[in-house]
């Protein structure tokens with residue numbers, strides 16, 4: 001259940017499905033209300049934190065954690081340190097997290113900077129997720145990369 005609003009006439013409707021139908025009054029397209037958008041962002045942030053902080057060891061969410069070639073080349077000891085830094089990352093702010101989704105961050109490990117980001121795919125990893133807040137419709141890919149690989 002989610003509140004959507006018509007982009008055309010401002011009619012609000014409560015819809016069961018995540019993909020809203022057309023407005024029942026004017027046929028305009030329905031978009032998520034501010035409240036619903038905030039609720040979805042909070043759900044996404046919680047899922048992203050759970051996925052990242054456990055390195056998805058609990059398998060509660062579909063997804064993969066991958067590293068780029070440049071990170072791959074750094075070796076096992078560095079990978080362990082990066083994994084710890086990734087799990088412990090907790091400094092989200094307006095600059096690195098403007099949408100409140102906890103899907104991006106910068107790590108510093110042994111004086112070297114790394115970026116991590118989370119992308120949302122459909123469960124078959126073919127297209128982007130239609131509903132990143134819905135775990136049934138989303139597979140996450142968390143990528144760790146060198147700044148030069150962003």
Ligand SMILES: [Zn+2]
Nearest residue numbers: 006009023026
């Ligand atoms: Zn309408």
